[in-house]
Amino acid sequence: MEVSIKDIIKPENLVYQKSSLLTEKPMHYCPGCTHGVVNRLIAEVIEELGLQQETIGVTPVGCSVLLYNYIDIDWQEAAHGRAPALGTAIKRLLPEKYVFTYQGDGDLAAIGTAETIHACNRGENILMVFINNGIYGMTGGQMAPTTLEGMAASTCPFGRDPERDGNPLSMTEIVATLPGTRYVTRQAAHTAGAVRKLKKALIKGFNNQKENKGTSFIEVVSTCNSGWKMTPVQANEWMVENMFPFYPLGDIKDK
Template sequence: MSIEIKDIIKPENLVYKKSSLITDTPMHYCPGCSHGVANKLVAEVIEEMGIQSDVIGITPVGCAVLLYNYIDIDWQEAAHGRAPALATAIKRLRPDKFVFTYQGDGDLAAIGTAETIHSCNRGENIVIIFINNGIYGMTGGQMAPTTLEGMPTATCPFGRDPERDGNPLKMTEIVATLPGTCYVTRQAVHTAAAVRKTKKAIIKAFENQKQNKGTSFIEIVSTCNSGWKMTPVKANKWMEENMFPFYPLGDLKDE
């Protein structure tokens, strides 16, 4: 006797389904990349809050820019590092809209440092989602501002040397000190429990924007197993053992 999937998966047994906002475009991320999970969470939150027609996302350059292929909402692409500035303009012109940026560490913490800090300092009523994998993922695995001390990359193959390269930049700690930020948190998506916490953080950030509280800043510590030259499983373990001690998870500011 043959059994079809439809006979096994019945509506009353369905506990999870793909968000209707996620398009059928095949994802371009490397297998094991944290971006895919983060993308899924953004889509789920927007759908569950019922704000699909009232949200505008801004993506810059790098792996983060691919997001506009995958979620069916209004998008605006920004020049490298300029997403917070563009989000500021859009939110001020359309205060009725939910506005968020989705940026990698090479974008937000390097060429976009000024835009990030000044937008947060002004308390622009936007959400910033910051993917930190400690490397320039799309362009070949070069050292980023967030690269850990001793961490090898394409441009520091023997590891980051603070005397030569400077120290890793903790952007989340920096923006937490600014008066314009209302919610600053650091999360991850490597386990089911971490995914749930990150989703709650994204929901909270959008709720803060609804209440005009100022800037909400969510860092998601992530893996780049291709750039790190590791399997997905080893990359997650390496992140837990090396990234989390320097970039500890949890809320840094909640007003």
């Protein structure tokens, strides 16, 4: 007997649906943007851990500036690069709460370098999520601190030249050397497998806060297909081929 789609689409057969912590507001990100996946995973993790009332998120300046429109928790919007300073104070004043920051590469690894390094070095008991797509998406595709050598951006249209522009910055390896960090990992979200791994990492980043043993830091190597001027699928392929060799995936530190 053939089973019809109608037979399958029944509440008892439901295996995946949108998190109830995601609001009805459509995300403003471009089609295929990694931000959407990571935003969604954060909502899922907070919902599954039952932490809606216990969590305060800090949003950055950049494409994810309006992230607070999408997840139904309390939020603070930081000035460009300052999210770790906000996170530090929120956690110190409300130590029983779960605090996370969400920042892009320009925010976390350029203008906010000092705040990033010092929050990690103090071992602030927070989770820092770092979206690295090697470009400034919001402002229209300029060179980021993490732009690869030779990679084109609107402020290095002929490719990043280390002699002129300096070298791409591996912030995640840097923070892993600091005694204050507890869990440092680099993940991606381009395949279902990568997404499932990233979700596990995020769960760990939240759960680690119960033990107050230092900062959890999760980099997500991401695409910016609009900025890279590719289709979403091409951008994923380009990322695997070009970004992963320089930004290899995996746990760097877990203590």
